[in-house]
Amino acid sequence: MSEARYIVVDWGTSNFRAFLVDAESGACLEERRADAGIKALSQSEFPHYLARQVAGWRESEATPIYLSGMVGAKRGWAEAPQLSLPVTLDELARHCLPAPGLDNAFIVPGVKWLEADGDGVVDVMRGEEVQLFGARALSSAEARWFCVPGTHSKWAELEGDTLVRFSTFMTGELYHAVRYHTLPGEPARDDATFDESAFDQGLARGGAEEGVLHALFEARSRHLYTGLAAEQVGSFLSGVLIGSEVATMRARLPHGTTVCLIGSSQLTPLYERALTRADLRFESVASDDATRAGIKALIASSARRD
Incomplete structure (x- = not known):
């Protein structure tokens, strides 16, 4: 494995999905799924669980991992920021959070909508x-x-x-x-x-x-x-x-x-x-x-x- 491939992880409250992706074509080479969402793990367990799930995909730290979903919530692995609207893809990329305990792994930020008036819209996503x-x-x-x-x-x-x-x-x-x-x-x-x-x-x-x-x-x-x-x-x-x-x-x-x-x-x-x-x-x-x-x-x- 090398930087010619990367790993995508969508980790929610109830489910875990991981994809090994070819960096040049974007094609999915392999995927793995599990029922262990974030509510099934303590914070200290996240890096070890992920390492087991992607075993064989990552022979070196040169293969990056990108994580999105509730894994970036306060109750998840580590709290990534939630950026205020309007949000661009460049801003998401700039604010990715290094995942504690695992090298070359990054948690993508979420998004929030807070209207200036406290009686207006308040909403979040991850x-x-x-x-x-x-x-x-x-x-x-x-x-x-x-x-x-x-x-x-x-x-x-x-x-x-x-x-x-x-x-x-x-x-x-x-x-x-x-x-x-x-x-x-x-x-x-x-x-x-x-x-x-x-x-x-x-x-x-x-x-x-x-x-x-x-x-x-x-x-x-x-x-x-x-x-x-x-x-x-x-x-x-x-x-x-x-x-x-x-x-x-x-x-x-x-x-x-x-x-x-x-x-x-x-x-x-x-x-x-x-x-x-x-x-x-x-x-x-x-x-x-x-x-x-x-x-x-x-x-x-x-x-x-x-």
């Missing part, structure tokens, strides 16, 4: 900023709005090479909470296959004028009186929450906007269905591809600066 810049490099020139579905979904706008605004939606986390810890979600405790019709019902109700809080309770009402089966409740709840998220953003986006979805094989089809029903144009980029492309762009930015 990891998605890399995916956003990566998707920008992979997507069409038309795309300036990006959506990253997940536990905490992100919608962000890039103007050229600058991240100018973003919003977080607790869609995935709220889905889990409602399904497993509320009365409306009680019939959906067991696993069930995805149901398109129930999901579409949820999409319609998620954007209704009564609002998302009423729509979530309809999972119970519909189960009792309109034939929504127990095995359909989970899909209905998913539709309500994704529908509410998309409806909120649909009202904010300029006419004719193309949205770039940065997602997994599980979530992307659901958001594509929601965007289609909302009459929004979209294109899709796999989240792993976006992460690798983002780090590739960050390295190129560093090289230009040097």
Whole structure:
């Protein structure tokens, strides 16, 4: 191994993903995944765990490692800064934090949005900023709005090479909470296959004028009186929450906007269905591809600066 290759690590709260990448082409040579997110480790364990995960990829310290995600949070390996909007790729590259205890390893900063007025927007992200810049490099020139579905979904706008605004939606986390810890979600405790019709019902109700809080309770009402089966409740709840998220953003986006979805094989089809029903144009980029492309762009930015 040498500097002709580098390692990309996307390390979140629950999952670990590592990619060995060819520096010239950006091609992924090998990948490794694990369920050990940051919450499974103490701070002293991070360098040793990572070294084991990339064993065989790094015969010398000349092979750099770039880490993004919650690994850079206060509860992670080491707290990397969160840069204030607007943020460029060059700024991310300049503020990478050396990872304590492991040579030639760097944690990419996160991003924050703090409006001057304390009653205004306050929002943060870690990891998605890399995916956003990566998707920008992979997507069409038309795309300036990006959506990253997940536990905490992100919608962000890039103007050229600058991240100018973003919003977080607790869609995935709220889905889990409602399904497993509320009365409306009680019939959906067991696993069930995805149901398109129930999901579409949820999409319609998620954007209704009564609002998302009423729509979530309809999972119970519909189960009792309109034939929504127990095995359909989970899909209905998913539709309500994704529908509410998309409806909120649909009202904010300029006419004719193309949205770039940065997602997994599980979530992307659901958001594509929601965007289609909302009459929004979209294109899709796999989240792993976006992460690798983002780090590739960050390295190129560093090289230009040097």
